[in-house]
Amino acid sequence: MNVGTIDAGKTDVKRVMRDYFTDLGEAAKDPARKVAWCTSVGPAEILRAMGFAVYFPENHGALLGATRVSADTIPVANAQGYSPEICSYLTSDIGACLKGVTPLTKAYGLDSVPRPDVLVYCTNQCKDVMHWFAWYARKWNVPLIGIHPPNHLPQVLPEHVADVAAQYRRMIGQLETITGAPLDPEALRLAVARSREATDLWEAVLNTARARPAPLSFFDGAIAMGPIVVLRGTQIATDYYRALLAELQAKVIAGQAAVPGERLRVYWEGMPVWGRLRQLSDVFANNRAAVVASTYCNSWIFTDFDAEQPLESMARAYLSIFINRDDAFKEAYIERLAAEFGIDGVVYHAARTCPNNSNSSYNLPQRLAAKGIPGIVVDGDLCDLRCFSDEQSTTLIEAFLETL
């Protein structure tokens, strides 16, 4: 029986992503336009305000995983000395470049990933992105700019914000030598305002899953999140999420469920298993369990953006992300969401190649269980399916759901 849905906003998100990649492909071929690569929670608003077409290699990594092209490309990067133990977005992507393949060709007609004029990473999420972008900088002799914020913060303090805002200012100077034009402060304010609007709408979209039954699941969200990752700072993202929110609100009113007969409500902690989204969606749906909240989808909610203080508010927003916080913050965060979404249990995905976004190794599941929030740890990975067992994970999840 397949009662899982990965449908919310599906048609629109396909169109939005196709338009985005078509534009990127055109920008890469147009000598008058510049392309910047950016990490997924990097300072995209600055790049947009400076007129760059912005490309996100992690999104490409997810696509390589979802299409399972990763199976062929990870070993190519492994053979070049990029360990099977490090980020499988990195190894999938570098292996794809070495092999000269990309799922963007079949999906959107692009010959290749767009060649960058500059590479911008931020280590607010991990240091793998630094090694990843450095590979491209060496390969193509492209300028590489890194933002290195303080990490794993209990609190985000004014000195942390000042540090990152100063790094942004230095970066803007470097970018101005590439574009040949100064940053227009009005364009930056507009980009931050648009990002704020889009992220508020994205939060409202995710919050519709507080309804019983929930109109969307984590698996819908993992697809619908494309625009908040790659189109922050644009009107396109705002328009998409406004339409999606209206669609979901109508579903709430109609009592339309992502998982018909919803009986249990689950929180997904950690990365998606991109090559098994559909299968995992079915495992939960077949047991009438709706995965109604997740750390991952929530990671693109940035309530600190403020157009009146663009650089400082960006610094605060990108410092404050879940992955960049200490364990006490993470514990309180999941506890709060568990209460707000009426969670029966948590599935912790221990992603083999992303310890940065796996939170089951330092006693967190046990601490939350002691507070009445039971959990199970599922071993897997974001892209490397050699680390994931369909049988074991299904058995574990079904046994866990039985106990709830």
Ligand code: SF4
């Ligand atoms: S956070 Fe994890 S998945 Fe994302 S780039 Fe870093 S190591 Fe890879």
